Amino acid sequence: MDVNGKAFRTIWLKADEPTVIQIIDQRHLPHRFVIEDLRTVDDVAIALKEMHVRGAGVIGASAGYGMYLASLEAKAQDKFEVQGFLRAMGAKLCATRPTAVNLEWAVNRQLEAVAPLGNDIDAIIAKTLEVAGAIALEDVQLCKSIGEHGFELIKAISDKKQGDTVNILTHCNAGWLGCVDNGTATSPIYQAHRRGLKVHVWVDETRPRNQGARLTAWELGQQGVPHTVIPDNVGGHLMQHGMVDIVIVGSDRTSYTGDVANKIGTYLKALAAKDNNIPFYVALTYSAFDWTISDGVKQIPIEQRDAREVKYIKGLKDGEITEVLLTPENSPAVNYGFDVTPARLITGLITDRGICPATPEGIANLYPDLSRFSIVNQN
Structure with a gap:
């Protein structure tokens, strides 16, 4: 949709830094239009809990991208048991907003997608990014259909x-x-x-x-x-x-x-x-x-x-x-x-x-x- 005549979505990959997720920080609207960088799972959890983002669709998309950031953290921290780490990060995200079912749905979609990949962290990173993008694009298309x-x-x-x-x-x-x-x-x-x-x-x-x-x-x-x-x-x-x-x-x-x-x-x-x-x-x-x-x-x-x-x-x-x-x-x-x-x-x-x-x-x-x-x- 348009903001001052320019097309925006509520969440996206930062163009020149694809390990960063960007959101419209809704706490400042309508008085200020603020774009926030999310770099870690904790950043996403805070954004969800404190309602920097809110609404079923973008909550789900944020959870999807949060799991992508979790896979990046697993690699940076040299986690041996990646699947367990991702499950723990998914639980952290799910705890932030218990009523919105899209949150748990998106986390589970990511966990199911990476389960066959074992601890192959590079494959997991690629898959979580792919699924996060699919969740976001799907929401756009489904809402258009509505x-x-x-x-x-x-x-x-x-x-x-x-x-x-x-x-x-x-x-x-x-x-x-x-x-x-x-x-x-x-x-x-x-x-x-x-x-x-x-x-x-x-x-x-x-x-x-x-x-x-x-x-x-x-x-x-x-x-x-x-x-x-x-x-x-x-x-x-x-x-x-x-x-x-x-x-x-x-x-x-x-x-x-x-x-x-x-x-x-x-x-x-x-x-x-x-x-x-x-x-x-x-x-x-x-x-x-x-x-x-x-x-x-x-x-x-x-x-x-x-x-x-x-x-x-x-x-x-x-x-x-x-x-x-x-x-x-x-x-x-x-x-x-x-x-x-x-x-x-x-x-x-x-x-x-x-x-x-x-x-x-x-x-x-x-x-x-x-x-x-x-x-x-x-x-």
């Missing part, structure tokens, strides 16, 4: 409204900043905008880290997409007054039964949409499915983050990014990073293979090759 399928939903609403503006509400940042490119929830929006449909996006601010206000608004603005930032609590009011035509959000983990873990507050938007008969869709790639989980509410691990994120807020003041205390200093706070939206509240899933109901049968019909663990295939 956009093509989701475009049809927006077009149908546009046709029904005789070309009038389609108002879309989204939550958090399931945009290209949360992927490698295109995004999941935003991909259909970008497709519609490029093809000349009139769209407008209601952007939830998404407390406590304000990924909507900071990131989604910034990237929509960079692409020229009309949008309005709203407090998280406004969505229900807009729906009651006919100002939302469709809700599209992303997913950090989806059970094979259609329950969706996404940024905290998503569940409340789904409830409001259900009450107002507004279609509520979740956009995701196949890597966000967890084929071992049947009950998302009970089984998906929910990350609890530092209470400081709730008590303090960052913003630009006099040209400097400043942190400000919002609450009484001694008041405790709790910071659940995600909630789970039950499948019964979801109109459908917009995937890289098409749109399906949020049901075991609907998901298995699109992914018969992957849903081997599901009840549908076992019965």
Whole structure:
């Protein structure tokens, strides 16, 4: 996607130093555009944990490249038992963000790819680089496919409204900043905008880290997409007054039964949409499915983050990014990073293979090759 008219992705190999991974450090957006160098597994782990990068797609890509850096470290440290070292580094990466399934998926994909290579470190380095690049490129292509399928939903609403503006509400940042490119929830929006449909996006601010206000608004603005930032609590009011035509959000983990873990507050938007008969869709790639989980509410691990994120807020003041205390200093706070939206509240899933109901049968019909663990295939 474009940043000041120049094409960028969220993660890439440094052009003149291919042992270094570069990312857009999202902590500084929208006020500063900062590119960060990642040279070690610890660098990647910190970037994941402290949310220099965040969002299912780029979390997976970061884990893939993190395993490439792990193989470089194994050689530099002259590790004798390379496979064990890589497993340990993979576990370190997985511990950083427990809810996002793409992280573990990418690490396991790397470990499976190098397992036949034993301790041949040069072959392992080449393979981890190849797989990391494949994970990143695949995310770009899958997100583009989501956009093509989701475009049809927006077009149908546009046709029904005789070309009038389609108002879309989204939550958090399931945009290209949360992927490698295109995004999941935003991909259909970008497709519609490029093809000349009139769209407008209601952007939830998404407390406590304000990924909507900071990131989604910034990237929509960079692409020229009309949008309005709203407090998280406004969505229900807009729906009651006919100002939302469709809700599209992303997913950090989806059970094979259609329950969706996404940024905290998503569940409340789904409830409001259900009450107002507004279609509520979740956009995701196949890597966000967890084929071992049947009950998302009970089984998906929910990350609890530092209470400081709730008590303090960052913003630009006099040209400097400043942190400000919002609450009484001694008041405790709790910071659940995600909630789970039950499948019964979801109109459908917009995937890289098409749109399906949020049901075991609907998901298995699109992914018969992957849903081997599901009840549908076992019965």
